[in-house]
Every structure is written in structure tokens, then in C-alpha cells.
Amino acid sequence: MTASSPKLEIRDLQVKYNAKDDNSIALDQVNLTIENGEFVSVVGPSGCGKSTLLKVVSGLLQPAAGTVKLDGKPISGIPDEIGMVFQNDALLPWKTIVDNVRLPLEIKGMPRKEQLAEVDRLLEMVGLKGFEHYHPKQLSGGMRKRVALSRTFAYDPEIYLMDEPFGPLDAQTRVKIGEEFLELWERVGKSVLFITHDIEEAIALSDRVVVMSKRPGRIKAEFTIALPRPRPFYEIRFDPLFKEMQKEIWACMSEEG
Amino acid sequence: MSVTMNKESAPSSTAPAPITNSKGSQPSQFTIWAGRIVLGVIILGLWEFLSGRAFNQFWLSKPSLIIERIGKMAMNGDLWFHVSVTLYESITGLIIGMVGGILIGILVAYSGVFDKWVYPYIMAIYSLPRVSLAPLFIVWFGIGMTSKTMMVVAMVIFVAFYNAYEGIKNIDKDLMDMMDTYKAGRWHKLRWVVLPSITVWILTSLRLNIGMALIGSVIAELVGANRGLGYYITHSSGLLDTTGIFTGLVLIMLIAIILEQFVIQVEKRLLKYR
Ligand SMILES: Nc1ncnc2c1ncn2[C@@H]1O[C@H](COP(=O)(O)OP(=O)(O)OP(=O)(O)O)[C@@H](O)[C@H]1O
Numbered sequence: 001m002t003a004s005s006p007k008l009e010i011r012d013l014q015v016k017y018n019a020k021d022d023n024s025i026a027l028d029q030v031n032l033t034i035e036n037g038e039f040v041s042v043v044g045p046s047g048c049g050k051s052t053l054l055k056v057v058s059g060l061l062q063p064a065a066g067t068v069k070l071d072g073k074p075i076s077g078i079p080d081e082i083g084m085v086f087q088n089d090a091l092l093p094w095k096t097i098v099d100n101v102r103l104p105l106e107i108k109g110m111p112r113k114e115q116l117a118e119v120d121r122l123l124e125m126v127g128l129k130g131f132e133h134y135h136p137k138q139l140s141g142g143m144r145k146r147v148a149l150s151r152t153f154a155y156d157p158e159i160y161l162m163d164e165p166f167g168p169l170d171a172q173t174r175v176k177i178g179e180e181f182l183e184l185w186e187r188v189g190k191s192v193l194f195i196t197h198d199i200e201e202a203i204a205l206s207d208r209v210v211v212m213s214k215r216p217g218r219i220k221a222e223f224t225i226a227l228p229r230p231r232p233f234y235e236i237r238f239d240p241l242f243k244e245m246q247k248e249i250w251a252c253m254s255e256e257g
Numbered sequence: 258m259s260v261t262m263n264k265e266s267a268p269s270s271t272a273p274a275p276i277t278n279s280k281g282s283q284p285s286q287f288t289i290w291a292g293r294i295v296l297g298v299i300i301l302g303l304w305e306f307l308s309g310r311a312f313n314q315f316w317l318s319k320p321s322l323i324i325e326r327i328g329k330m331a332m333n334g335d336l337w338f339h340v341s342v343t344l345y346e347s348i349t350g351l352i353i354g355m356v357g358g359i360l361i362g363i364l365v366a367y368s369g370v371f372d373k374w375v376y377p378y379i380m381a382i383y384s385l386p387r388v389s390l391a392p393l394f395i396v397w398f399g400i401g402m403t404s405k406t407m408m409v410v411a412m413v414i415f416v417a418f419y420n421a422y423e424g425i426k427n428i429d430k431d432l433m434d435m436m437d438t439y440k441a442g443r444w445h446k447l448r449w450v451v452l453p454s455i456t457v458w459i460l461t462s463l464r465l466n467i468g469m470a471l472i473g474s475v476i477a478e479l480v481g482a483n484r485g486l487g488y489y490i491t492h493s494s495g496l497l498d499t500t501g502i503f504t505g506l507v508l509i510m511l512i513a514i515i516l517e518q519f520v521i522q523v524e525k526r527l528l529k530y531r
């Protein structure tokens with residue numbers, strides 16, 4: 001990894017779903033750069049291609065045109081250093097919470113004892129101690145999200161790709177998990193590409209907020225969030241700069257086109 | 258956590274009790290079994306009562322005679338002699354057919370274009386009345402148990418294939434994508450996602466196939482054998498012994514019920530997570 005190359009670099013990206021048909025362009029002319037340790041959020045209307053963008057970066061989807069580089073190297077196949085948190089939890093319903101969280105460690109071939117110790121630490125961290133032997137069905141939506149987060153933490157990727165990780169949560173749980181997550185992230189300091197439809201959440205978490213236009217998704221504007229860190233996830237909302245950003249991003253999103 | 262999914266179970270002290278969806282509208286186990294037993298008694302009672310009164314006992318025999326016959330066969334060893342043969346053929350054939358069908362199902366589902374080539378042919382063979390192959394199987398595999406076992410395999414393998422195949426085609430794509438992002442190899446995908454995903458489908462096919470397996474072995478025995486319940490039925494019908502025929506049928510039914518209950522128990526165990 002050279003100091004000069006950014007963590008993630010997306011150039012003139014175009015993604016189509018069913019080739020040949022012009023209406024099937026999901027993403028067009030997307031340019032986005034994420035520096036090492038930078039937290040970037042993407043907001044945009046439903047169906048504008050946010051999940052599609054993450055699928056391309058994670059190597060699950062091939063772009064029609066353009067390049068995606070991680071650490072200056074074009075991606076081919078699934079890159080080693082990405083950790084994806086899916087829009088739905090993508091937990092294995094037939095496995096217990098412990099097994100779900102240790103899955104990436106098992107795949108890496110870590111000895112069983114170390115796996116369990118690591119899982120223990122992570123479940124403690126996200127406040128799920130005592131639920132080790134439950135199955136996902138027995139947990140609430142918010143608890144499942146936390147399991148999915150700890151699984152990605154277990155994998156310990158270089159860049160986190162998070163698709164509305166707090167999506168279906170109620171306002172109160174959202175703030176609580178957001179707070180925990182922000183604190184965890186400020187400690188590890190890895191790069192994050194974060195998808196959300198909640199502008200306040202995006203501002204509170206990010207160094208930069210990217211606004212996408214509706215389909216075909218393009219990048220409409222970028223906003224640098226110059227709020228100091230560490231930030232109090234909830235109280236930061238009363239900061240005048242926060243309000244300012246909120247107004248600007250709102251205005252940008254409600255603009256036509 | 259060995260807490261059964263029982264509403265009365267006391268909450269455990271340390272961890273909070275598991276959240277189970279309360280099935281308030283479901284009838285209790287007692288209601289279900291009491292109803293089943295009453296229904297059975299009514300049917301058997303009607304049969305017993307009407308036989309010899311509303312119709313000639315010769316046509317349909319009657320429960321008391323069948324029970325008496327089963328008792329007699331148990332005493333002279335005929336019962337186990339015939340039951341064990343049919344059971345052996347059915348279970349061996351069931352195992353071979355299930356394993357074979359599942360393996361072929363998995364391989365075909367993952368074979369790319371090959372899948373598209375062979376699938377219509379497999380379904381075409383499936384639509385053949387395989388029962389009519391029984392005489393041919395006896396020519397190929399002899400009069401012994403092999404031909405019966407093979408008949409059972411022919412009866413069960415398609416359902417096993419079809420369910421494994423459909424199970425694979427129905428695997429949640431997000432789960433496979435998730436495995437891909439963690440760079441899981443084939444073995445891990447199979448162990449953690451594919452096999453657990455298709456377990457529901459496999460158990461369904463196993464349940465359907467218990468009946469198919471018994472039909473297969475008995476039909477093959479009907480065509481040519483010197484032992485087994487199918488043989489007992491043909492032998493009895495040669496003697497115009499209706500009680501014998503019905504005894505054979507009742508025994509087949511009992512075997513099916515017992516095997517089905519066995520599969521239900523396995524299902525409860527494997528699908529506990531739902
Ligand atoms: N597998 C697919 N095949 C064809 N079209 C697809 C597929 N997945 C998504 N699309 C289309 O691509 C566009 C972008 O989808 P995507 O899931 O990326 O949206 P999104 O921004 O994540 O939306 P949301 O906020 O609702 O999650 C949508 O218009 C959708 O119809």
C-alpha cells in the first residue's frame with residue numbers, strides 16, 4: 001500500500017442490469033474516492049443504485065464500464081479486504097449467534113479456541129452476551145443487526161461496506177446502535193462506505209456525505225462534514241454546523257434531476 | 258438451552274427466555290390425539306359392525322379377523338418373516354435412492370449448461386409409470402431382494418432429485434453473496450449454507466418417499482417373489498383369502514405410519530431453529 005493511493009477509487013463507473021437495453025442502466029458516471037480511514041456516506045432516493053454500488057465494490061457485480069481500485073489496484077473477483085454488511089442481515093437462520101459470528105474466522109482457518117475467544121469479545125462489545133446459543137429468529141431486528149455487525153468486525157476488513165445497517169430499527173435503537181458503532185469505528189479507524197436514507201445519521205457519522213440522483217444513479221453533490229471528532233452521536237445534532245449541513249443536503253436532495 | 262418450546266416452561270434464571278411465537282390458536286396435543294383416536298375407533302367400529310350385516314364379510318373382511326390373523330402370524334413367525342423382508346427392501350432402496358437422488362440433484366443444479374441439457378430428459382423419465390418396469394427389473398436383477406430394492410430406488414430417486422435440485426435453486430442469494438464476500442470455498446459453502454438450506458426440501462421428499470418406497474417394494478413382490486408382504490398379499494388372493502389381503506395392507510399401513518413418525522421426530526430435531 002503506497003501512501004499516495006486512496007483506499008477506494010471509483011472512476012466513470014457504469015453498471016447495467018440487463019445488457020442491450022438502455023433503460024437498464026443502474027449507475028452512470030459515478031466517481032468516488034475514499035481515503036484511508038475516511039467515513040463516507042451515500043444518501044439518495046430508493047432505487048437509485050446504492051446497493052448496486054456496494055455490490056460492485058465488493059466484486060459481486062461486474063461493471064459495464066469504468067474502474068474500481070482498492071489501494072490503487074483494480075479489483076478482480078472478490079477482494080480480500082472488504083467487509084460487507086448487507087441490507088438484510090444475511091444471517092444463517094440455522095446457526096446459533098456464536099456460529100454466525102465465528103463464520104468468517106472459521107473460513108480463515110483460525111483454531112476453534114481462538115474463534116470462541118474472539119466471538120466472546122465481540123458479543124460483549126455489541127451487548128449480546130447471554131444470547132450466544134440463540135438462533136437469529138429468536139432475536140429482535142436490532143439485535144440481529146448487531147450480530148451482523150459483529151460478524152463483520154470478526155472478519156476485520158480494511159474497508160467496511162455497509163448497506164443501511166440500521167435500516168429497519170426504531171429511532172431509539174438507531175441512535176443507540178449508531179452511538180456504539182461510531183465509538184467502535186473511532187477506535188479502529190478503518191475506511192467506511194456507508195449507505196443510508198437518513199440524512200442526520202449520515203452527517204453525524206461521516207467525514208463526507210455523497211448525494212445520489214434518482215435512477216440512473218449519478219453523484220449529484222458531495223458535502224464535507226467538518227465537525228470535530230470524537231463526536232457525540234446524538235448531541236451533535238444541535239450543533240449549528242450540523243443544522244447548516246442538514247439544510248444544504250436537504251435542499252440538494254429535493255432539487256429536480 | 259434445553260428448554261422445550263412449551264408455554265409452561267419456567268423462565269430460566271440467567272439468560273432471558275427465548276422469544277417464541279405463541280401459537281394461541283393452535284389446538285393442544287391432547288385435542289389432536291383424542292380426535293385422531295376417536296375417528297379411528299369410529300371407522301374401525303363401523304367396519305366391524307357393517308361387515309357381515311350390510312355387506313358380505315367375504316368382500317372386506319373385518320378388523321377383529323385381521324387382528325386375529327396378525328396374532329396368529331406373530332406366533333408362527335410369518336409376521337416377522339414377511340415384514341422384515343419388505344422393510345429391508347424398502348429401507349435399503351430408500352437410502353440408496355435418497356442419497357443418489359440428492360447427489361445427482363446437487364451436481365445437476367451446479368452443472369451450468371449441462372443442467373439445461375439433461376433436465377427435460379430427467380423429467381420425461383419421471384413421468385413414466387415406473388411401476389410398469391417391475392417385470393423388467395425382475396428379468397434384470399432376478400427374483401430375489403435386489404430387484405425389489407432397485408424398484409424402490411426407481412420409485413424414490415426422482416422425488417429426491419427434484420427436491421434437492423429445487424432446494425438449491427431456491428437458496429437465498431444474499432446468503433451466497435455473503436459467503437462470497439468472506440471468500441468461502443466450496444466446502445464451507447456446502448457445509449454452512451447449501452446443505453442446511455436444502456434440509457427442509459430433503460425431509461419433505463423423505464416423507465413423500467416413505468409411501469413410494471413401500472409401493473415400490475410391494476409391487477415388485479406382487480410381480481414375482483417368494484416372501485415379503487407383497488408376496489403374502491398375492492398368495493392370499495390366490496386362496497381367495499380376503500382377510501389375508503387386508504392383513505397385508507394393514508401391515509403396510511402400519512409400517513408407513515411408524516416410519517413417518519420417525520421422520521417427523523428427525524424433522525423436529527433438525528428444524529428446531531425455525
Ligand atoms: N438483480 C437485479 N436485476 C435487475 N435490476 C436490478 C437488480 N437489482 C437492482 N436492480 C435495479 O437497479 C436499480 C438500483 O437498485 P438498488 O438495489 O441498487 O437500489 P438502492 O438505491 O439500494 O435502493 P434502496 O434504497 O431501496 O435499497 C433499481 O432501479 C432496481 O430496479
Ligand SMILES: [Mg+2]
Pocket residue numbers: 050051052087163
Ligand atoms: Mg439498497
